[in-house]
Amino acid sequence: MTYLQEPPVGRWPGQNRCAFVVTVGFEAELSVLAAAPDAVDRAKSLSVGQYGGNRGVDRLLAELARFGTRASWFIPGSNLLTYPRQADAVAAAGHEPANMGWALEDMGQQTLSQQLESIGRAQDAFDVLLGISPQGFRAGRGSFAAGLPEQLAGLGFTWSSSWHGDDLPHFHAASAADLVEVPRHHELDDFPYFVFNLDPPIPKGSPRIASSREVLRNWILEFDAYLAEGLCFVLTLHPEIIGTPGRVGMLRQFLEHVNSCSGVWQATGGEVAQWWRQNAAPNSPSHPAEIFHTLTREGAPA
Template sequence: MSVSEPSAAQGRWPGGARCAVAVTVDFDAELPLLASSPDIARREKTLSVGRYGATRGVHRLLAAFGELDVRTTWFVPGRQAELRPALVHDIAQAGHEIAHHGHAHENFDLLDLAGQRAVVERGSAALAEVTGRHPRGFRIPDGDWAPELPEVLGELGFTWSSSLRGDDLPHLHPATAGSARRLVEVPVHFELEDHPYFFFNLDPAFPSGQSRIASYREVLGNWTTEFTAYHRFGLCYVLRLQPEVTGTPGRISLVRELLAHIRGHDDVWLATVGEIADWWAATHDSNEPDHPAEVFARLTRVGT
C-alpha cells in the first residue's frame, strides 16, 4: 500500500501511534565557523554568534524540554565535550541521548575514508570520556561521507545515522559483509531545521549569500503544517534545532508552542532517534526492493 495513503500508518509505530516524532539538537556553537575558515579564530564578534548557544541556548532548550517532558537527541562534536564537559554532562544527566557529530565539525568532503574514520574514532572517545559511554548514533557534521563509511560506523559500534534526506521514514543501509545488524537511517529535512530560517551573520557572510531572518510566525506555521502532514500519513517527523539559533528569548517560544501542539495529540510517539532506530531495526529486516537505498546499492555493485 502506498505511503501516500493515510491508512498506511496503521501498525507502523509502537502502541498504535499514528506517527513518530524526534526532537534533535546539534550542539555546535562556534565549531562550524572555525571549520569553515580558521581565520575566524581571531574574530571575536563572529565567534560570539556561535558561542551564544553554549552561553544561553543550551539551558533554554533544556528548560523547555524539561517543562514539556520531552526526551531529545543531541548531536555533539567531540571537541564540545573537551571544551565544555560540564554542559555535555548536564545534557546527558537530564536524560537526553548523546549522539556523534564529528570531532570539530569537519567537512567530510575534504577527508578520505581513513580521515573520516579517524574523526569518528576521535569524537567517540571524547564523548565517552564525559558521558561514560560511546555513542550509537551519528550525524554527519558537514559535506558527504565516503560510500564505505556506513560499514565503518557499524564496525565501530554505531547502529543508526540521521544524516540523509531521501525519505520520510527510516530505512536500512545496504547490508555489509559480516555485519550483524544493518545501520538504520532516520532522515532529516531542511524545512524542519531552524538554521535555514534564522541563522544570520553579517561579516563575513556565513553561509555565503545568506537571506534575511524569517518571520517567527511563518516558521512555526511551516513546522506545524509539516507535522500535520506527517501525522496524517504516519511518517517520522525529525525536528533539528541548534542552541545558538533557536535558544533565544523569543524563538524558544516557537519550540514550546510546537511541542505543546504535538503533545496535544494522544497518538504520537515522541521518542529519541535511537529509540526510533531500534524499533525500526526490530520490525524491518529489509527495505522495499525499489527503495532508493536499494537501487543505489545495486547500481554501485554494477559499477564495480
C-alpha cells in the first residue's frame, strides 16, 4: 500500500515514527442520559451504561496493565462521586485523569459561563477526591463556546482532545497558544461502532452492532497508515463498550499489533501536548484552528 508521504525525521521523541495515545471516556450511564434524557427513570436502559462502572473499568484496567499502556482517562466530575473506587483505581494504576465537565452536558447548549461552571465544578471534585488538578480536557458533547480555549489556558489546562480537524496536534490559536489540541476521530472510537440500546433506541434508527472483526481491521488499517505518515493516532475507548469479554479481546489483538511495530512512541495526551508545545512551530495563519478562532471570537457569530 502506498501512503501519502514519508514521516519527517525527528518529529517524535527518540526518532520514533508516530505517536500512539489511548484515551478513555469513563461516561457510564451518563452516555445513556446524554442520548436519551427521558431514560432517567429507566433502570434497564441505565444499566447499559452502568456496566462500564461495575465491570468494564476493571477489565479495561487489567488489559492496559497487560501491555504497560498508560492512558488518559476523561472522567465527568459526577462519576468521581458515583464510582469512587473505580476513579481511585485509575489514578493508582498511573493513568492520567482528565476533565470532561461535570455530567456530560451538551456544551453546544451552554453559554461560556455555564461551560466554565461545569468544568470548574469537576476540577474541584478531582482536587477534593483524588488530590489532583487535571491539565487535559475533552468536550464530551457539543462544542466549545467562543473564548473557552483562552479560559482553559488561563485556568492551567495545557491540552484538549475535543476536535477532529487534524491528525497531528496543533495549538488552539495565537490567542490560546498554551493550549494544545490532540485531535481524535470517530473511526478510532469504539462508541460509533458498538453503542446500542433497544428502547429508547440509541443510536436512533440504527438496528445494528458492528462486527468486532471488521472494527479491528479498521483500526489496524488506520494505525498502519498513521505509522507510515508519522502522525498521532488517538484511540478512544469507553469501559461500558470495550469492556465486555469479547471486545476487550479485540482490544488485546489491536494492542498486540501496535506493540509489534517499531518506531511507535506510546504516550499520554498530556505527554504528547508537552512535546508539541516544546518542539513544534506555531500554527500557520491558514490553519483551520486559526481561522475558526478568528471567526468565533467572543461576540462574533459562531
